[in-house]
Amino acid sequence: MNLNNYWIKRAFELENSNFVKSEETIKRLNASYLRIAKNLRDEVNKIQDKIDNINIIFLDDVQAYKYRQKLLNDLKNKIYDEYRNLSREEINVTTKHYKDVIENTYKNISEYLGSIKTDASFSMLKTDAIQDLLSIKWLGENYSDRVWKNTNLLAKKMEDILLDGTVSGKSIDFMAKQINKMMRVGSFNCERLIRTETNFFHNRTTLKAYKDYGIEKYEFLATIDSRTSHTCNKLNGQIFHIDKARIGVNYPPMHPFCRSTTVAYFEEEQLQQEEKDSIIKEWKGIKNNANYTKKESVSILKNKYGIDFKDSRKYPIDESILNECVSWLDAFNDEYSNFMKVNPCKIPIIANYPDSKMKNSVGYYSYYSNNTKVVELALNAKYHSDKDYFRQYLDYVKGNHSVANAESIHTFVHEYGHHISNSMRWISNNYNWQSEFISECIKEYNDKYNTSYTSYREFRNIVSIYGASAESELFAETFAEFYGGKSPREFAIIFGNKLNKILKGLN
Numbered sequence: 001m002n003l004n005n006y007w008i009k010r011a012f013e014l015e016n017s018n019f020v021k022s023e024e025t026i027k028r029l030n031a032s033y034l035r036i037a038k039n040l041r042d043e044v045n046k047i048q049d050k051i052d053n054i055n056i057i058f059l060d061d062v063q064a065y066k067y068r069q070k071l072l073n074d075l076k077n078k079i080y081d082e083y084r085n086l087s088r089e090e091i092n093v094t095t096k097h098y099k100d101v102i103e104n105t106y107k108n109i110s111e112y113l114g115s116i117k118t119d120a121s122f123s124m125l126k127t128d129a130i131q132d133l134l135s136i137k138w139l140g141e142n143y144s145d146r147v148w149k150n151t152n153l154l155a156k157k158m159e160d161i162l163l164d165g166t167v168s169g170k171s172i173d174f175m176a177k178q179i180n181k182m183m184r185v186g187s188f189n190c191e192r193l194i195r196t197e198t199n200f201f202h203n204r205t206t207l208k209a210y211k212d213y214g215i216e217k218y219e220f221l222a223t224i225d226s227r228t229s230h231t232c233n234k235l236n237g238q239i240f241h242i243d244k245a246r247i248g249v250n251y252p253p254m255h256p257f258c259r260s261t262t263v264a265y266f267e268e269e270q271l272q273q274e275e276k277d278s279i280i281k282e283w284k285g286i287k288n289n290a291n292y293t294k295k296e297s298v299s300i301l302k303n304k305y306g307i308d309f310k311d312s313r314k315y316p317i318d319e320s321i322l323n324e325c326v327s328w329l330d331a332f333n334d335e336y337s338n339f340m341k342v343n344p345c346k347i348p349i350i351a352n353y354p355d356s357k358m359k360n361s362v363g364y365y366s367y368y369s370n371n372t373k374v375v376e377l378a379l380n381a382k383y384h385s386d387k388d389y390f391r392q393y394l395d396y397v398k399g400n401h402s403v404a405n406a407e408s409i410h411t412f413v414h415e416y417g418h419h420i421s422n423s424m425r426w427i428s429n430n431y432n433w434q435s436e437f438i439s440e441c442i443k444e445y446n447d448k449y450n451t452s453y454t455s456y457r458e459f460r461n462i463v464s465i466y467g468a469s470a471e472s473e474l475f476a477e478t479f480a481e482f483y484g485g486k487s488p489r490e491f492a493i494i495f496g497n498k499l500n501k502i503l504k505g506l507n
């Protein structure tokens with residue numbers, strides 16, 4: 001697939017995901033409009049009853065008149081109360097939704113722009129930047145002004161209809177119909193507002209990302225379906241300078257309910273070159289072993305990383321393996337210093353345990369799932385005390401049970417991969433971080449190699465049998481392939497490039 005086409009496909013997918021996100025918000029507010037219609041119908045019923053009985057209660061005309069005015073005034077207040085509450089609810093609910101749209105859009109666009117523009121790195125939007133975007137006025141108003149305006153207008157119309165009807169003695173049936181009609185108008189206006197503002201925030205955030213990443217041109221993309229307007233159809237495929245972008249003129253939304261979007265535009269050669277330049281084929285940290293003595297390694301772990309090293313007395317760790325582990329950690333620490341700083345999960349102990357304590361595993365990473373505490377990273381001394389034996393074992397499993405480039409650092413890096421995944425769960429404040437990350441890698445792989453994998457279970461040949469045993473193992477195995485050895489394969493390269501950007505973008 002041509003890369004420009006690939007980004008166009010993603011741009012449409014992103015627009016659609018924001019469109020689908022609106023659904024729930026619209027549904028929830030529709031229910032509120034229905035609820036208010038019901039409240040008002042009940043109220044009209046009650047008041048009509050009281051008005052019908054006025055002449056029975058009051059003999060005095062003046063008193064009756066006054067009482068009637070009071071009832072009408074109560075009705076009026078009720079109408080405005082209901083709509084005031086509705087406005088507040090609508091603003092609350094939609095603000096949450098628009099924030100979500102802005103975050104989702106910026107994250108998505110940054111990922112793709114970050115993968116093309118080598119000088120920029122993936123980043124999240126800061127809270128005040130989201131606030132800035134939310135308060136942008138467009139055609140003289142922002143969304144909350146529009147909500148107030150819509151509901152005020154609706155309350156005014158409702159007041160006219162209901163007071164008029166009550167005074168002139170219209171039937172309850174007639175009034176109920178009027179209330180329902182106004183409710184539908186309100187509900188429709190609310191949906192139109194949410195659809196249009198969602199498109200506005202989606203595209204406005206995209207424009208901000210283009211500017212942040214120094215993009216020069218964009219292409220207008222109309223969602224071609226039966227409802228595509230003439231204006232959008234005409235703009236479809238046209239290319240404009242970012243500086244010249246004007247919402248409603250050459251940048252969407254062009255009209256209410258608009259679903260058009262844009263994509264960053266690159267000249268084909270520029271795209272291919274930048275894409276080529278930016279892909280990391282191999283992690284540079286794998287080569288630099290430091291020649292630490294065992295004593296030095298232990299002291300670096302303690303003093304630089306706050307990690308205690310617990311060795312097996314009977315089967316002490318091989319000095320060069322420990323050196324590889326610590327050198328690797330140094331390289332990782334240098335490359336991802338921000339990650340190391342912001343990570344709330346700290347490994348307190350690296351242990352080299354006798355086989356009897358390891359229950360047949362070559363290593364493990366143990367942590368708490370409900371807090372940031374890590375128990376330990378353990379290595380099996382049967383393998384780690386004897387490099388030759390470990391190598392023989394690896395020769396036997398690699399390229400099949402284990403990844404193709406497994407070397408004596410493999411188990412340590414694999415377990416460290418589990419640590420990265422656990423840490424990212426807390427740093428991103430997203431319990432499903434690993435799942436989402438793996439899905440994105442699979443999707444990218446499918447797009448690039450024209451395959452249709454859906455689950456970690458299908459990655460036996462692409463990663464390893466062990467990697468296909470669980471999603472967490474696919475993460476750890478692929479992590480080990482990219483960060484722990486030479487010449488990682490295609491899936492590991494996609495994984496590594498993606499993770500690299502995320503880890504570098506933390507601040």
Ligand SMILES: [Zn+2]
Nearest residue numbers: 232258259260
């Ligand atoms: Zn349109």
Ligand SMILES: [Zn+2]
Nearest residue numbers: 414418473476
């Ligand atoms: Zn594992």
